[in-house]
Amino acid sequence: MQLIIKNLFRRKIRTLLTVLGICVGVVTIIALGALADGFEAGYGSMLAGSKADLILSQPDTMDISYSAVDETVGAELAVLPEVEAVSGMLQGITQTEGEAFFIVFGYAEDSFILERFRIKEGVGLYDHIPRELRGTPILLGSAAAEVMKKSVGDTLRITTTTYRIVGLYETGDTFEDSAAVLRLEDAQDLLGKDRQVSLFYIRLKEPNLRTRLEERLTRQWPDLKLSGTSEFADKQSMQAMMKGFVWVIGGLAIVIGGVGMLNAQLMAVFERTREIGVLRATGWNRRRVLGMILGESVLVCLAGGVLGIVTGWLLLLLLSKITVLAGTRTGNIHPNLIGQALLVVLVLGLVGGLYPAWRASRLPPVEALRYEGGSSKARRLPVGGMAVQGLWQRSTRSLLTLGAIGLTVGAILALEAVVRGFSASFTDMANLSQAEIMIRQADIADTTLSAIDERVIDSISAMPEVRSASGAVFTGLILPDSGIMFLLQGYAPNEFPIQRFHVVQGEMLTGNRQILLGDLMAEALKKDVGDVVELSGMRFKVVGIYESNIGWEQMGGVTTLRDAQNFVGRPRQVSMIAVKLKDAAQAQAMVEIFNTRFPGVYAALGSEFAEEMPDMQSSKAMLGGISLMAVFAGGLGVLNTMLMSVFERTREIGVLRALGWRRSAVLGMILREAVLLGLLGGGLGIGLAFGLIKLMQMTPMLGSWVDPVWAWDIFARAILLSLFLGVIGGLYPAYRATRLRPVDALRYE
């Protein structure tokens, strides 16, 4: 053990870089994991804390916020003999001052859930509200109030409405305490869900009455789903998606860090060949040598893990001070998550250390003792100058570095192409429906959350410059058996936007309770024209099957606007409006008119709409975050390997300097290698990106969602990024190489 620690300290910089590389991966896992766990735990404790026995909701929605149940169901539930109490709850995701995701709840005055919200300051929503607190009342969670620096009496603007904070509450659950509570009607107004709630909490008179109630409800409301509070919490598919996402991104970061670790350990074995020979000669057996090298890699990884956990904790601490985003609480770093992160690094240490350790243990002592550094076996490519030969000579190292760059660039490139593809598909949509202008709700986090009053369509249609305006509803749901996302769109059957669907079988929609299925979705569901599909409890007759150039549209369906509005619980609300003008040249001017005349909506040219969509903005922010992480991890990997390359060649550099090479010449040589590595890595990254996308496209259900756009600037950026990685990674080592004093370098063993 002592020897292991000494060995690691002997090469401080390398150990440090390796630890940092691993640390980046662990921070990613911890931060994203805490976010996902926070979300899950938040729902868990919110639902458990409700003290309700059962929950009635719309089945198979992505999240509670997407569920919609008619308010009137509540009154009917309340009179059932098994039911002691019922409370509706409306939940929605909105945007408020500086917060992209802000959760809002709505409860009716008689809700038993309101007891949970202990008023710390001010008054309750339905209490007598003093004169000085006039306005639409809102209760703000204590955690949100702290982050947003708000107190009783202040106003809070959510999308276009301004609320008066009448009280601050505390439930003890950070998820709820980071949100706000509105009167039910106000929440319905805000979220455009007139007379709708997300779910009903039901308290039974006797716990054993559940089965009886279940039978009764299935008969009475076949399109709704009754579940126990804890099973309901487990079923939220958004969390599963978030978790999957955490492990993909975290895994990427860990793998890049792992490549650096493998590199460092291999190098450590090479440079200590003679030392290992001595250990073997003095009686160490293979197992002990193996153990020593493995011990080193495990220790480095654990150190990276611990540092990553601490850094992740600090990062969350910082985030919790500036955002109320659910889950950015250090309290969400549960022992479970820490255990998982440590397990990952432990496995990484063992797997990454295995090959170097195996190599070390296989060294015959006699040969190891005779070893004289890397100069013994020279390999040479028929073409190429010093940089090429230098990289070829250290092929294992170069390969690992290429791997680090390739993975980094490939992942970013693939993601970017997919996001671009997504963006392009929305532009296609606008173009195909021949709409010059597209409109959505302003200040929302996702298009599926957008809600615009239908009256806006009427006002727009009445304008003399407008030929026609038509609304559309967008929403998604998760198919219960396969877990596939189904994208549902609603259009008015006789208006222009729906005409772009190319029906290849059956016919167009003629009325409600009918659906057109995308060809791939029809295939996946094994449905044909005339069959019936059930989506979130609603049954539709398949009247036609369409083809589309837009990948994800093939994995969805189209219903009438009315059906889609009912489906999302937003009667008289649309997600988007497509506008066709009499004179296309006026488009820009009309965009400005719409934006000033209709508060709360956001209009853009059809061609620019996708770029400005909140979904794209959040995808881009996410892409930026991932890229930053990947560049950090990849950069560390390259830095580590280039540094090793310089260490290893210390003597060689000494010779060059003794022979009259200037510092600039040495600098140039190392940088040339770095740039070459960068370019090759970029090439590899592009290849990897293509492969990754092909792989995604081959995945049965996911495939059609992936419709990449390969634009030249993406490639240019990939190459630039690889060069940047190469140069950043090579700069410090090159600088170190030039600082070497020739005499010392020549004496270096």
Add this chain to the structure above:
Amino acid sequence: MSAKIMIETHDLTRVYGDGEEIRALDGVNLVIEAGEFMAVMGPSGSGKSTLLNIFGALDLPTSGQVWVNGQDLANLRDADGFRAKSVGFMFQLHNLLPTLTARENVEIPMTGYLGAKARRQRAEELLALVGLGERMNHLPGQLSGGQRQRVAAARALANQPPLVLADEPTGSLDTSAGQDLMALLKELNHSQGVTFVIVTHDPAVARQTRRVVVMADGKIAREDRIGSPLEEDLKMWRHSNLGQQIFAGDHTGLQALGISDHQIGDVKAVLKLANGDTSAG
């Protein structure tokens, strides 16, 4: 006509370490003329490599002065340029870059100073000069130890320096390869007019030069001019234990070898002759 001076030092001193001082060089005064073929000898740690490093502008003296090829090394502005143009280096472990061919290795010092075509031509000439015209495209790993040092010699001469500094050039070679290399260096000294300073601890190597400076504890302990091989052998005798005995009048050693008394007289005469020649210079 006095010869041009290649290297001159005044009280050259180099001290290492902050706590415990090591005086690697301690007031060395030395003059080496252009065209000399000389050796620096001494045990490990005597300061011979430090001396060579300072001559090659790889290291700086702590005090004292040193001029090489007319340049004051203490005030050298472009040490790299100086090393490239004024000195050639040879090392004990040849230090050829393993991934480069013999020709490319010879081209290294010319990189940045000559164009690609000129470099190539010069490298080919030099390799032909050291007898490796046929092996120019071999990697160091495909050459014998002696051949590698020949490449190193060619590399040292790449930029036509007036001075070559060789640190134990025969150290990794067997006796016959070492002798071949020394013969080559001597030939290069003669044909190219290059000054050679060779650090060695092998007396047999030193004896092949024309002047030997022996160092001990950072000082010049002794200086010898080398004559013909016979003279050198005699000188060895003179300094051996047996020789010392004979001069002290102690003949037991010779008698033990079975040498008769009148033969002892002859031996003494020869030794005196050798001694006298040395003192005559």
